[in-house]
Amino acid sequence: MTWRAIAITIVAVAASACGGNQSMFNPQGPAARSIAGLGWLLFGVSTLVYLLVLAASGWALARRRRPEDDEPDGDRALTKWVTVAAAVTVVTLLAMTVASVAAGRGLTSPSGPGAVTVDVIGHQWWWDFQYRDVTPSDIVASPNELHIPVGVPVVLNVMSRDVIHSFWVPNLHGKRDLIPGQVTRTWIQADAPGVYRGQCAEFCGHQHANMALIVVAEPMAQFREWLQQQRRPAPEPSSDLQRRGREVFLQSPCASCHTIRGTDAGSRFGPELTHVASRRTIAAGTLPNTRGHLAEWIADAQAIKPGSRMPSNVVAAADLQALLSYVRSLR
Amino acid sequence: MQEAASLAGAVPARVDDPRLARELEQTWRVPHGIIGWFSVVDHRTIGLRYIVTAFGFFIVAGILAALMRIQLAVPNNHFLGPDLYNQVFTVHGTMMMFLFAVPIMQALGVYLVPLMVGTRNIAFPRLNTFSYFVYLFGGVMLCVTMLVNSAPDVGWFAYVPLAGPDYTPGKRADFWAQLITFTEVSGLAVAVELVATIFKTRAPGMTLNRMPLFVWAMLIMAFMVIFAMPSVVTGSTFLLLDRLVGTHFYNPAEGGDALLWQHLFWFFGHPEVYIIFVPALGIVSSIIATFTRRPVFGYTAMVIALVATGFIGFGLWVHHMFATGLPQLGLTYFTAASMIIAIPSGVQIFCWIASLWRGRPRFDTPLLFVLGFIAIFVLGGLSGVTLASLPFDLQVHDTYYVVAHFHYVLLGGAVFPLIGGIYYWFPKMTGRMMSDRLGRWNFWVLFLGFNITFFPMHILGIQGMPRRVYTYPAEMGWGTLNLVASAGALLLVVGGALFVYNVVRSRAAGAPAGDNPWDADTLEWSVSSPPPVYNFLHIPVVEGRNAVWDRSADAPIVTGLGSDRREVLVSDVIDAEPSNTCTYPEPTIWPFLAAVVTSAFFITSIFTAWAVPVFALPLTVVLIGWFWPGRGEE
Numbered sequence: 001m002t003w004r005a006i007a008i009t010i011v012a013v014a015a016s017a018c019g020g021n022q023s024m025f026n027p028q029g030p031a032a033r034s035i036a037g038l039g040w041l042l043f044g045v046s047t048l049v050y051l052l053v054l055a056a057s058g059w060a061l062a063r064r065r066r067p068e069d070d071e072p073d074g075d076r077a078l079t080k081w082v083t084v085a086a087a088v089t090v091v092t093l094l095a096m097t098v099a100s101v102a103a104g105r106g107l108t109s110p111s112g113p114g115a116v117t118v119d120v121i122g123h124q125w126w127w128d129f130q131y132r133d134v135t136p137s138d139i140v141a142s143p144n145e146l147h148i149p150v151g152v153p154v155v156l157n158v159m160s161r162d163v164i165h166s167f168w169v170p171n172l173h174g175k176r177d178l179i180p181g182q183v184t185r186t187w188i189q190a191d192a193p194g195v196y197r198g199q200c201a202e203f204c205g206h207q208h209a210n211m212a213l214i215v216v217a218e219p220m221a222q223f224r225e226w227l228q229q230q231r232r233p234a235p236e237p238s239s240d241l242q243r244r245g246r247e248v249f250l251q252s253p254c255a256s257c258h259t260i261r262g263t264d265a266g267s268r269f270g271p272e273l274t275h276v277a278s279r280r281t282i283a284a285g286t287l288p289n290t291r292g293h294l295a296e297w298i299a300d301a302q303a304i305k306p307g308s309r310m311p312s313n314v315v316a317a318a319d320l321q322a323l324l325s326y327v328r329s330l331r
Numbered sequence: 332m333q334e335a336a337s338l339a340g341a342v343p344a345r346v347d348d349p350r351l352a353r354e355l356e357q358t359w360r361v362p363h364g365i366i367g368w369f370s371v372v373d374h375r376t377i378g379l380r381y382i383v384t385a386f387g388f389f390i391v392a393g394i395l396a397a398l399m400r401i402q403l404a405v406p407n408n409h410f411l412g413p414d415l416y417n418q419v420f421t422v423h424g425t426m427m428m429f430l431f432a433v434p435i436m437q438a439l440g441v442y443l444v445p446l447m448v449g450t451r452n453i454a455f456p457r458l459n460t461f462s463y464f465v466y467l468f469g470g471v472m473l474c475v476t477m478l479v480n481s482a483p484d485v486g487w488f489a490y491v492p493l494a495g496p497d498y499t500p501g502k503r504a505d506f507w508a509q510l511i512t513f514t515e516v517s518g519l520a521v522a523v524e525l526v527a528t529i530f531k532t533r534a535p536g537m538t539l540n541r542m543p544l545f546v547w548a549m550l551i552m553a554f555m556v557i558f559a560m561p562s563v564v565t566g567s568t569f570l571l572l573d574r575l576v577g578t579h580f581y582n583p584a585e586g587g588d589a590l591l592w593q594h595l596f597w598f599f600g601h602p603e604v605y606i607i608f609v610p611a612l613g614i615v616s617s618i619i620a621t622f623t624r625r626p627v628f629g630y631t632a633m634v635i636a637l638v639a640t641g642f643i644g645f646g647l648w649v650h651h652m653f654a655t656g657l658p659q660l661g662l663t664y665f666t667a668a669s670m671i672i673a674i675p676s677g678v679q680i681f682c683w684i685a686s687l688w689r690g691r692p693r694f695d696t697p698l699l700f701v702l703g704f705i706a707i708f709v710l711g712g713l714s715g716v717t718l719a720s721l722p723f724d725l726q727v728h729d730t731y732y733v734v735a736h737f738h739y740v741l742l743g744g745a746v747f748p749l750i751g752g753i754y755y756w757f758p759k760m761t762g763r764m765m766s767d768r769l770g771r772w773n774f775w776v777l778f779l780g781f782n783i784t785f786f787p788m789h790i791l792g793i794q795g796m797p798r799r800v801y802t803y804p805a806e807m808g809w810g811t812l813n814l815v816a817s818a819g820a821l822l823l824v825v826g827g828a829l830f831v832y833n834v835v836r837s838r839a840a841g842a843p844a845g846d847n848p849w850d851a852d853t854l855e856w857s858v859s860s861p862p863p864v865y866n867f868l869h870i871p872v873v874e875g876r877n878a879v880w881d882r883s884a885d886a887p888i889v890t891g892l893g894s895d896r897r898e899v900l901v902s903d904v905i906d907a908e909p910s911n912t913c914t915y916p917e918p919t920i921w922p923f924l925a926a927v928v929t930s931a932f933f934i935t936s937i938f939t940a941w942a943v944p945v946f947a948l949p950l951t952v953v954l955i956g957w958f959w960p961g962r963g964e965e
Contacts, residue, residue, distance in 0.1 A: 022795025022807060024726040035722045042723055046713040053680065053709045057702070060688035078628060078685040082678070089677040093670045093716070100720035101663055107722055108659055124498075158656070163493040164589060166654055166729065170795045174725020175654040179590065180492055181583020184656030201654075201729045201797045203486050205493055206413045209800035306412055 022197055024170045028217075029189045031107055031173040038103040045092060107174075110187035114155030116148065116223075122165035122178035125200070125207035125308060126271055126284040131227060140230040141259075143271030144284045146215045149223040150190050159183045163205060169198030169215050177202055190217035199285065206307030212285025233262030234274045234330050245326025248319045253311065260330065270309065277331045283310070291324055298323065348868060354894040355865040359451065362918045369464075369923040372456035372916065373864060377463050378442025379760065384463075385435035388470055392426035393827060395419045397820055400784075404817035406805040416801035417484035418503075422477055424487030425507060428603065429514040430470045432745060433556075436610035437521040439752065440549040442760065444525055446855035447546050449534025449873065451866050451899050452915050454527035455520075457922045457957060462520035464926030469513025472934060476506045483507035486799065488600065489570065491581035491592045496574045505574055505937040511567040512933055515560045522556035525549055532899055533907040534854070535889060536873035540634075543853045543878070544620075544627060547634050548613025551641040552606050558645065559602035566595030576940055590655060597648035604741065605644035609637060611745040612679060614752040615701050619683055621755070621851040622698040623690020626877055629682040636675035636682075643672045653724045662721050669719030676712055680705065695849075696770030700751025703778045704743060711739025714789065729799075732792025738785045750777070750830060757834070758848050762860040763841030765833050773829045780822025787812040787819075852879045870900055873907075921957035928953050 025040075027033040121128040129147075131140040148154045158167055160178035168175040169188065176186040190196065200211035218226070237243040249255060250264060257270035265273075276282075279289055283305055287293040299320065301310035315323065361373050371377060398419055402411040411419060445453050453459050476482045483503045485494040494504040529550045533542070542550075569580040570592070579585035581592050616627045627633060649657065649665040683705065692698060714736040718724050727733060750773075757765045796809050803809055847856040857879050858867060869888035875881035889909070892898050897915040902908055928949045936942035 024793055024795065032726075035726050038720065039717075039723050039726070042717040042720060046717060050710055050713055053684075054706065056684050057687065057705055060684050061692055061702070063688070065691055074689055075628070078689060082629060082632070082681045082685050085681045086674070086678050089674055093673055096716065096720065097667050097670050100666055100722060103720075104659070104663075104666075104722040107725070108656070108662075163498050164490055168797075170726060174722065175728055176725075177655045179655060181587075181589060182656075186656070199795075199797060203490070203493070203729075203799040205498065206417065208797075209413065209802050307414065 022170050022199075024174075026171055028194060028196060029172040029191055031187070031189065032171055034103050034107065035174060038099060041099055042096065045096065049092065109185055110153055110155045112153070114187060115152035115220075117155045117157065118146065118148075119157045119159065120146075120167050120178065122160035122162070122167075122200070122204070124162050124205055125211040125305070127167075127211070127213045128271065131230075138231050140227060141272040142230060142275075142279075144213050144281060145279045146213060147223055147226050148188065148190060148215060148217050149220040150193050150217045152220070153187045153189045155185060155187050157183050157185055164202050165200045165204050165211070166202035167198070167213075168201040169196050169213070171196040172198075172215065175201050188215070190215065193218050195280070197285065207305050210284060210286045210305050210308075212281075214280060214285060216280075229278070230275055234260045236262075237326060237329065239325070241322050242326045242329050244319075245322035245324070245329075248315070248323045249326060252315065252319075252323075253313065254323075257309075273327065273330060275330055277328050283308075291328055294327060295320060295324055351894055352863070352868055355868065356863070358894055358897060359865040361864055366920055367918070370460075370918040370920045372452070372460050372918045372922075374441050374445050374453040374456065374459060375760075375862065375864075377459050378438055381434060381438030381441055381463055381466070384467055384470070385431050385438055388426050388430040389435070390827070390831075391474065392423050392431060393824070395423040395426070397824055399423065400817040400820040402801065403803075403813050405814065406803050406807070406810050408802055411801065413801045414484065417486075417799075418477070418480075418482040420799060421483045421486050421507070422473065425483065425510065426470075426473065427741075428487060428607075429510060430466075430473065432607040432741065433514070433518055433603070434466055435749060436552060436607060436745070437518065437525070437556075439610065439614070439749075439756075440525050440552070441521060443756065443855060444528055444546060444549050445532070446759075446858070446862060446866055447543050447853050448529060448532060448537060449854050449867060449871050449878075450528065450532040451870075452897070453524050454532060455524045457916055457919065458520050459524055461922035461926050461929075462517040462524075464923055465513055465520075465929055466517035468926065468930035469510050469517070469933075472513070472930075473506065473510050476503070481506065483510075488596060489567075489592075491570065491573075491589050492583075494570060495581055496577075497582075502937060505571060508567040508571045508574070509933050509937050511563060513930070515564045515567075516929070518556055519560055522553040522560075525553040526557070529553075530904045531901050533902050534870050534873050535900070535902060535907055535909050537878070537907045539905055539907075540631075541873060541876045541878075543613075544616035544630070544633055544637075545610075545613035545853070547637055548609050548616070551637045552609045555602050555606045555609070555641050555644065559599045559606065562595050563599035566592055566599070569595075571936075575936075590652070593652050593655070594648070597651045598645070601648040601651065602644045604737070605640055607741060607745045609640060611704075611748040612637065614748040614755075615683065615704060617851075617853065618697045618701045618748070618751055618755055619686050619690075621849045622693045622695060622701075623686055624693070624850070625686065625690040626852070627682060628685040628689065629678075630876065632678055633682055636678045639675040640672065643668060643675070647672060647719075650719060650724065653721050654728050666719055666721045670716060673712060673716050673719075680709060680712075695754075696765070696767050696774060697751040697755040697849075699771065699774040700747050700754065703774060704747040704751070707739055707743025707747060707778075707781065711736055711743050715740060727792050729797055730792035731788040731796045731798060734798055735785050735788035735792060738781075738788075742781060742785070747777075753830075753834070755849070756855075757837065758841075758844030759855055759860050759862070761838050761841070762844050763837055764844050764848060765837040765841060769829060769833045769836075773826060773833060776822055776829060777826035780819050780824075780826050783819030784816050784823055785819070787816050791816075847879070852877045854878045857882070917961055919957070919961070921953060921959075925950075925953040925957055 025036050027036045117132055119130040127144050129142045133139050158176050158178050160180045165178040166175045167178060172188045172190055194217055196215040198213050200208055237246050255265040257267050259266050259268060259272045261274045282289050282294060283297055286305060287297060297304060298313055300312045301308055302312040361376055362370050398411060402408050402416055441453055481503055483506055485499055485504050489504060489507055492498055529546055572578040573580055579587040581587045581589055583589055620627050646668040647665060650669045653662060718736060754765050754770055791809055791812050794809060844860045846859055872887040874886060889900060892900060898912050899915055900909050901911050901913050903910050932942055932946035
């Protein structure tokens with residue numbers, strides 16, 4: 001009974017696994033598509049082999065025994081069958097190896113310079129994406145939110161500041177480890193505009209579970225516009241409340257970890273906040289970027305991400321409101 | 332321990348020379364009393380202790396797994412926080428691999444191999460006692476760290492720099508690294524004993540090509556231990572040095588290399604799974620031969636497949652590192668090697684199916700577990716083939732797909748045969764049968780529980796759920812399958828409890844087994860159940876590949892071995908021609924004392940490097956005591 005149940009489940013799985021926003025069978029770029037195709041091939045062959053082995057076992061157990069079966073002649077036929085099965089195994093594995101090498105060509109390292117190059121830097125427990133530029137002041141940092149133009153390969157220089165992490169956006173490509181002490185190159189490409197979720201895939205300590213990121217793919221013009229916007233320093237406060245918020249920020253522990261370009265806050269320990277209000281999530285993909293969640297995060301980060309480097313801050317209610325207004329203005 | 336006393340009192344069923352039996356009984360007696368308990372050098376007693384202890388750790392690690400399934404049953408759960416969860420999954424993995432899986436397989440070897448090759452005790456019996464206590468103390472240390480909230484929390488693989496001094500201050504990672512030292516010392520000791528026992532003390536006539544497949548499997552396992560474990564000992568020692576005295580083996584800022592750890596670890600870690608799996612293949616072959624009443628089909632092919640697995644198992648380790656960005660050409664080699672290892676496994680599966688085909692299967696509990704093994708292991712093997720593919724692995728690496736895969740090959744591939752093996756050998760070890768009725772229930776509950784728990788994890792992995800996460804957001808849509816998996820885990824707990832209940836009840840009140848209840852073929856079934864302390868009244872002479880089935884009525888026996896001292900026959904490696912005799916040492920307290928001092932040394936060295944000079948003297952003293960020539964020793 002279980003065999004049939006398993007077979008049915010496999011089919012059901014194959015159908016259901018395609019969905020899901022972090023599924024490898026929902027490819028949105030050439031690399032992920034090539035892997036997904038290979039995956040279906042491997043699953044098909046494996047399922048077939050599995051059913052054959054189960055059928056052979058079932059037959060071996062259930063067949064009617066005859067007295068002449070105890071004759072040694074029977075072994076010759078068996079030897080033939082075992083040899084054939086072994087030969088088929090060898091050929092099948094060879095075919096899978098070839099298919100796998102063919103699908104893997106060009107997959108792990110970029111073929112050309114790429115339209116855009118981004119440095120991917122891992123931290124416990126957030127991502128920094130830095131867009132290189134010849135002018136140092138034009139280097140853009142976009143923590144936890146990687147913007148890319150659609151339809152072109154984007155080269156990623158992958159590295160880590162502390163422990164090993166692994167960059168993984170299943171809809172676009174497989175994993176690449178971020179290893180301290182070395183920089184490796186990989187690439188991604190999205191075919192269509194959209195937001196794709198990824199998360200750290202190498203155990204990196206306490207908050208490994210909450211080290212997510214999103215990739216925002218948009219048309220080239222829009223991407224350039226975004227990049228231009230991100231190059232600007234933080235906007236000046238436009239109200240008294242926001243001005244007070246900036247004071248709170250600069251005089252509280254916030255400034256000792258975060259950078260807001262255009263102010264005196266310049267520490268690189270935590271994620272840069274110059275344009276934090278333009279981002280979709282906070283706390284590395286943990287919470288949607290709303291005023292309420294931001295308040296929670298500032299006041300009680302340790303309850304949301306226990307062990308994270310962001311402390312729970314004691315801020316007077318009025319100061320918190322001012323701080324929120326200011327931070328929410330950093331678009 | 333109870334079994335020691337009952338063994339000493341047992342009356343062997345096949346005594347045809349009461350005077351000789353009495354003398355041997357006196358010479359090989361198992362010492363009594365508290366000091367006696369710590370002095371035992373008898374392979375059956377130590378083997379049983381190993382088995383019971385390893386199952387104890389299996390239960391603890393299983394409870395930890397249940398805690399993880401509770402935490403993951405629903406999204407955003409707060410049952411275990413990240414700190415506790417990370418300790419729990421680390422200890423679960425570490426305990427299962429180092430304190431259960433490898434030791435239990437070696438334990439079966441310690442108990443069964445001397446009986447199967449027809450000798451009176453394991454080679455280096457005092458080392459055997461020492462290895463057991465070192466293993467026990469190491470395991471107890473890990474349990475204590477859990478109780479005081481200092482358990483390792485860096486994963487059973489302890490990747491640096493996370494496990495290094497900068498990112499895991501405190502002593503948690505040191506306990507992990509030192510546990511490795513404990514288990515490696517005991518594991519290497521047992522491996523050496525098994526190789527020596529198999530190569531040098533086989534009964535006359537048991538040439539290499541007549542050796543039972545179980546013994547072959549144990550031999551391959553022992554060699555794999557000897558070649559794999561030094562790598563992780565080196566790695567964990569470097570880690571301790573980095574942490575304790577400030578070396579920089581793994582510190583990239585000072586010219587060290589984080590990837591060095593991964594190479595050292597996986598050069599051991601991949602063979603490790605074959606170290607666990609190969610003995611299980613031996614169990615499967617034993618059970619299939621007995622319950623089809625025919626020798627396993629294709630003996631030569633089976634042996635070659637085991638040896639090939641042993642070799643190829645050392646050429647795959649980089650498939651754990653596909654995502655690190657190593658050069659493409661090298662990775663292609665490891666894809667090919669990882670595919671190739673499926674060939675010997677396939678050949679063995681085909682030979683077993685052929686054995687089932689030509690035999691007349693008798694569906695007792697042990698065979699049910701073997702059939703369950705085939706159904707589960709083949710699926711796990713096939714998912715393993717998909718993981719060998721570099722591009723596919725880049726997606727599913729470090730996801731629940733891998734968790735599903737290795738539970739299929741380790742639980743299905745090793746624990747199912749193991750439990751079948753316990754049902755099979757329990758009568759030999761205790762003299763009583765386990766309940767077959769309960770055994771059937773036991774099998775079906777475990778089989779269903781296993782598939783309900785682990786099959787959905789394949790899908791979770793494909794849907795992008797990473798491993799080692801203490802929680803996940805509800806929006807990801809992973810909740811339902813996780814709940815199903817957790818429900819299956821409940822069945823696994825019930826199945827485990829059934830097994831323990833059956834063991835406890837059958838030991839007290841099972842039906843008497845007799846010498847050979849299954850009409851099995853290997854030499855352990857030719858003596859009483861449980862076997863006498865000296866194993867064989869007369870060492871048998873083996874006449875064919877089927878030691879018991881082929882035995883003629885007037886089969887020759889070995890005579891002339893001394894019964895006034897612990898004399899055993901030594902034979903040559905290939906043909907088992909008797910070459911000389913050797914006298915095994917008497918029971919003594921020194922190996923236990925040596926284990927105490929060694930353990931104290933290992934634990935102290937977690938805290939201070941001064942442990943090295945401080946413990947040099949006591950170690951010297953206990954070793955002198957251990958090797959002081961005793962009565963009848965040359």
